[in-house]
Amino acid sequence: MKVNDAVWGALLLLLAAALLVHIQSFPTIPGQKYGPALLPGVVGVGLAVCGLLLVIKGLAIRRAGEHLHWIRFEAWTRMPRRVLAFAIAVGVNVFYILSVGVLGFIPTATIYLAALFAVLGVRLRNALPLALAVALVIHYVFYKLLRVPLPWGLLQGIAW
Amino acid sequence: MSSAWAQAFSMVLDPYTILVMVAASLFGLFVGAVPGLTATMATALLVPVTFFMAPIPAIAAIVTATAMAIFSGDIPGCLMRMPGTPASAAYTDEAYAMTRKGLAETALGAGLVFSAVGGLFGTAVLMVAAPALADFALRFSSFEYFWLVLLGLTCAVFITSDRPLKGFVSLLLGLLIAAVGLGNPAAIPRFTFGNVELMGGIGLIPLMIGMFAISEILRFAVDVNPTLHIVDRPIGNVFKGMWHLTVKYPVQILRGSVVGTLVGALPGAGADIAAWMSYAISKKFSREPEKFGTGHVEGIVESGSANNSALAGAWIPALVFGIPGDSITAIVIGVLYMKSMNPGPTLFTTNPQNIYAVYLLFIIANLIMIPLGFLCIKVAKRILQVPRNVLMPVIMLFCVVGAFAINNTVFDIGVMLIAGFAAFVLEENDFPIAPAILGVVLGGMLEENFVTSMIKSEGNLLAFFERPVAATIGVLTLAVWFLPLLLRRLRRIMNA
Numbered sequence: 217m218k219v220n221d222a223v224w225g226a227l228l229l230l231l232a233a234a235l236l237v238h239i240q241s242f243p244t245i246p247g248q249k250y251g252p253a254l255l256p257g258v259v260g261v262g263l264a265v266c267g268l269l270l271v272i273k274g275l276a277i278r279r280a281g282e283h284l285h286w287i288r289f290e291a292w293t294r295m296p297r298r299v300l301a302f303a304i305a306v307g308v309n310v311f312y313i314l315s316v317g318v319l320g321f322i323p324t325a326t327i328y329l330a331a332l333f334a335v336l337g338v339r340l341r342n343a344l345p346l347a348l349a350v351a352l353v354i355h356y357v358f359y360k361l362l363r364v365p366l367p368w369g370l371l372q373g374i375a376w
Numbered sequence: 377m378s379s380a381w382a383q384a385f386s387m388v389l390d391p392y393t394i395l396v397m398v399a400a401s402l403f404g405l406f407v408g409a410v411p412g413l414t415a416t417m418a419t420a421l422l423v424p425v426t427f428f429m430a431p432i433p434a435i436a437a438i439v440t441a442t443a444m445a446i447f448s449g450d451i452p453g454c455l456m457r458m459p460g461t462p463a464s465a466a467y468t469d470e471a472y473a474m475t476r477k478g479l480a481e482t483a484l485g486a487g488l489v490f491s492a493v494g495g496l497f498g499t500a501v502l503m504v505a506a507p508a509l510a511d512f513a514l515r516f517s518s519f520e521y522f523w524l525v526l527l528g529l530t531c532a533v534f535i536t537s538d539r540p541l542k543g544f545v546s547l548l549l550g551l552l553i554a555a556v557g558l559g560n561p562a563a564i565p566r567f568t569f570g571n572v573e574l575m576g577g578i579g580l581i582p583l584m585i586g587m588f589a590i591s592e593i594l595r596f597a598v599d600v601n602p603t604l605h606i607v608d609r610p611i612g613n614v615f616k617g618m619w620h621l622t623v624k625y626p627v628q629i630l631r632g633s634v635v636g637t638l639v640g641a642l643p644g645a646g647a648d649i650a651a652w653m654s655y656a657i658s659k660k661f662s663r664e665p666e667k668f669g670t671g672h673v674e675g676i677v678e679s680g681s682a683n684n685s686a687l688a689g690a691w692i693p694a695l696v697f698g699i700p701g702d703s704i705t706a707i708v709i710g711v712l713y714m715k716s717m718n719p720g721p722t723l724f725t726t727n728p729q730n731i732y733a734v735y736l737l738f739i740i741a742n743l744i745m746i747p748l749g750f751l752c753i754k755v756a757k758r759i760l761q762v763p764r765n766v767l768m769p770v771i772m773l774f775c776v777v778g779a780f781a782i783n784n785t786v787f788d789i790g791v792m793l794i795a796g797f798a799a800f801v802l803e804e805n806d807f808p809i810a811p812a813i814l815g816v817v818l819g820g821m822l823e824e825n826f827v828t829s830m831i832k833s834e835g836n837l838l839a840f841f842e843r844p845v846a847a848t849i850g851v852l853t854l855a856v857w858f859l860p861l862l863l864r865r866l867r868r869i870m871n872a
Contacts, residue, residue, distance in 0.1 A: 219805055228545060235552070238567075245562050249835045252564040255823045256555050259548050266545045273541070290804075292598040301597040305772070309590075309793045312776055313786050325773055332769035336597070350770050354777055362428050364781040 218288040222274025228267030235260040297335075304335045320369020321359075325351035384732035387432045388740065396429070397737075400437040401444050401744060405752040408445030409759045410767065411458045412596050415445035415647070415687075416588045416703045421771070423581050423711060424778030431715035432733050438711065439734070440741040442704050443495055446647050446683050447749050450487035450676075451756045454480055455607045463647035463683040466655040466675075473671035475607050485614035486621060486673050487680045488749045490629060494681030495742035497633035498640065498688030503735050505641075509696045510724035518832065519840055521697070522825040523849035525818050528699040530856045532644025532814040542807045550815020551822070553578050559820055561827040573787040580710045582779040582788040583795045583816060587809055588703065589775045590796025593768050606760050614753055621677055628658055628678040636682030640689025644810045646702025647683035654682035688738055695719050695731065699818065706813045 235256060242253040292298040308328045316324045329347035334340060358364040368375045387393065400422070407418040418441045426434035449461030453468035454475050464471075464487075474483040516524075533543040556567045557577030568574040622629065632654045639650040658678035659668045668675055690701025691708070698719035700706035712719050717730055724731055752759070779792040799809055833839030841847040 217801070217804060224545075224805065242566065243562075243564060248562075248831070250827055250830050252560050252562045252566055254826075255551065255560070255819070256566065259552050259555070262548045263545070263552075266541060266548065269541055270545070290598075292600050295600065298598045298600060302594060305594055305597040306793070306797060309772075309776065309789065313789050313793075316786065328776075329769050329773055332772065333766065336765035336769065338763070338765055346766065350773070354770075354773060358424075358777050358781060362425070362781065364424075364777065365784055366777070366780075 217290065217293065220274045220286045221270045221277065223286055225267045225270030225272075225274055228263050228270065232260045232264035232267055235263065301335045304331055308332055316369070317367055318369055320371050321366040322348075322351050322355055322368075323370060325354065380729040381732050383729035384736055387729065387733045388436070388736045390432075393433045393436050396433040397436050397440045397740065397744070400441040401741075401748050404441030404444030405448040405748060406759060407441070408448030408460045409451045409752065409756060410762065410764065411452050411456070411460055412592055412764065412768070413771070414461045414588065414592065415442045415449070415463065416584075416707070417592060418442060418445050419704050419707045420581070420585045420588050421774060421778060423585075423707060424781040426711060427714065427782065431712075431717050431730065432737075434711060434715060435708075435734060436737045436741075438704070438708055439737045440744075442687055443491075443684060443738075443741040443745060444748065444752075446687060447488060447491040447745055448752055450491075450680065451484065451753060452760055454483045454487070455756060456605060456760065461648075463651050463686075465648065466651040466679050466683075470655075470669060470672065470675055473669065474673065474676075475609075475671075477671040479671060479673070480607070480609065481612045481614045482617055482621075482673055483676060484611065484753050485616070485618050486676050488614060488746065488753070489618045489622075490632075490677050490681040491684040491749075492742045492745045493629060494633045494636055494683070494685035495688060495745065496739065497630075497681070498637045498685030499735065499738040499742065501637045501685075502688045502691055502738065506692050506696055506731070507724055509692065510721040513696055513721040514725070516721070516845070517843070518825040518828040519843055519846040520849060522822065522829055522840065523846055523853055524697055524699060525822045525825065527849055527853040527856070528643035528693070528697075529811070529814055529818060529822070530853055531642050532811040534856060534860075535639075535642055535645040535649065539806060539808075543811045546802065546807045546809065547811035547815045550812035551819045552815075553583070553812075554816050554819020555823075561824055573785065578791055578816075579779075579782060579788050580816065581707070581782050582792040584703075584707050584710070584813070585775050585779050586792035586795030586797075587799040587813065589771065590792060591799035591803065593772050593775075594796060594800045596764065596768050606757060608757070611753060611756070614750065621673065625674060625677050628674060629681050631657065631661075632678035632681035633685040636685035637689035639682070640686030641692045641701050643693060643699050643701060644814050646690055646704065646810075647686040650686035650689075651679040651683040654679040684742070691734070691738075695723060695734070696721060698821065700814065703810055703813055706817050709817060 239253040239256045239260065242251065245251045308331050312324055312328055326347045329350055330343045333343035333347060355366060359366045404418055407413045408415060419438050422437050422441055426437050445461055446463050449459055449464035450471060452458050452460045453464045454471040457468060457472035459465040459468045471483040474480065529547055533540055533547050556574055558565050558575050559577050560566065565575055635654050635657060636650040639645050639653060655675045658675045659665050662668065662674055686702065690705045693699040693701050694705035694709055698709055700709055709719055717723060775792065776789055779788045780786065782788060803809060829839065841850055
């Protein structure tokens with residue numbers, strides 16, 4: 217997804233404005249000229265200048281007729297399979313964050329991997345056992361060897 | 377002095393460290409050889425594991441894995457016309473053309489041998505330059521550090537990108553991320569929006585795992601042509617003719633190593649940019665430039681040494697000033713802080729044995745690269761046949777667990793995911809990532825040194841130019857900013 221520079225510029229201008237308004241609420245340090253609002257302030261001004269330049273550049277390119285679309289979608293966005301792969305690649309991480317505490321690491325990781333394997337073209341027959349095996353190996357390495365407290369969740373009763 | 381060296385030797389030659397180095401070598405060779413996995417990603421993936429090691433084995437793992445990965449990135453370039461890491465991209469077409477002419481052995485051998493040579497050259501420079509710089513830097517105050525950081529950030533914007541405007545946006549976004557949390561001179565919570573997790577700031581490691589690993593996996597997921605074709609042909613003796621090349625191209629080897637080390641030492645630019653520059657320089661000064669691109673080994677010799685020497689070069693500013701020379705050392709700095717080996721000139725005086733150990737690690741890594749790299753070439757075909765649709769999901773899960781393991785918080789997985797998604801979108805739109813990384817790593821230092829300086833000078837901005845070294849670096853920094861603008865204006869006036 218390629219967005220015209222002018223759109224990026226406008227977004228940055230918005231961000232800069234929000235930033236500059238927000239830092240007004242930062243406290244000042246008595247007797248100190250340069251407080252906590254300084255760095256974000258400089259960043260805000262910088263982003264505003266860059267945003268403005270990008271808007272000018274983006275509009276100039278459009279006027280020259282080189283890059284007419286505000287947003288141009290790459291080839292993959294027209295291939296349902298790839299769009300699905302992208303959505304799942306992001307989605308499984310959201311799923312992990314939301315469910316690892318409830319389901320526990322091993323079930324969550326198995327679903328996580330199986331979904332990714334399936335959408336990337338691993339044969340379904342193999343995807344699930346493979347996912348479970350990898351989840352168990354990673355669990356062993358991190359939980360047993362490196363002592364990372366991965367949650368057990370549903371499997372709490374049979375924790376090993 | 378000598379006892380420090382003795383200590384360094386005993387730390388490095390410890391069986392555990394050696395074991396870690398061998399394991400890290402195999403890991404690095406594998407990661408480098410698989411297209412879509414990079415040396416920076418190897419480093420990011422190693423962090424959660426090194427987290428549980430003593431400082432020297434942890435550094436050993438990173439040094440060896442990255443050196444190996446930068447070499448083995450040449451292999452798929454040669455056999456599949458697909459660079460294993462971005463550092464090999466400069467001469468992938470050349471190497472593939474050599475393979476098609478039946479010269480795969482020479483291309484791979486040159487990649488291997490001159491990677492080691494370049495790596496050793498970079499190490500030698502690191503050993504000489506870093507202590508000298510550290511000695512000099514002992515007298516630095518917040519004024520000098522402020523300018524150094526600013527110079528580093530400036531380099532990152534102007535070197536890593538042919539679009540300074542977008543590089544600058546990327547840098548500002550990085551600085552903004554660095555501003556989150558309590559970690560500022562006034563200890564005021566900024567941009568935390570009442571979230572307790574954000575008080576401590578945004579974790580560098582989850583951020584890096586996201587930007588360098590998750591974004592790469594997302595790119596794989598949308599790759600419209602994910603199957604690769606391997607040149608199927610037995611590979612003979614890769615060392616044949618290497619001595620001949622050394623005698624034929626001594627200037628190229630030296631020039632590549634020097635350029636590589638320098639580019640590596642410049643903040644933000646690493647092995648990939650070193651290789652591109654060296655390949656271009658090689659072609660420009662070659663006696664047979666017309667042969668470049670048709671399967672000619674000269675450019676591979678030069679840029680192959682450049683990308684490995686850049687690795688060691690990048691450690692110079694990282695160790696002496698805490699300013700990363702490339703994205704790998706940006707992660708390394710995070711690791712050093714975690715191991716209470718805070719970078720800075722005092723690292724060279726208080727604990728010299730640690731620094732000596734780093735030198736030794738670099739030397740050993742580049743020496744064992746030759747036999748291990750040779751083995752890697754032998755089994756290359758099998759590595760390249762590893763199904764990436766199985767590998768990528770496993771790596772992504774590994775990233776998730778790794779990001780979690782640093783602070784045992786699910787919040788960091790969220791940071792990782794958002795950083796990965798953001799890096800993916802930004803790169804699709806030609807925003808370079810390196811300046812953002814520098815901004816995140818150096819934002820705190822920039823602000824702290826500025827505020828400290830202002831307290832010392834009671835708000836007098838001219839104090840930044842009062843000390844001779846500070847003034848010099850200051851003028852240099854401003855020159856990098858304004859010279860291009862000035863020159864353009866001048867040219868316009870001349871043309872009018």
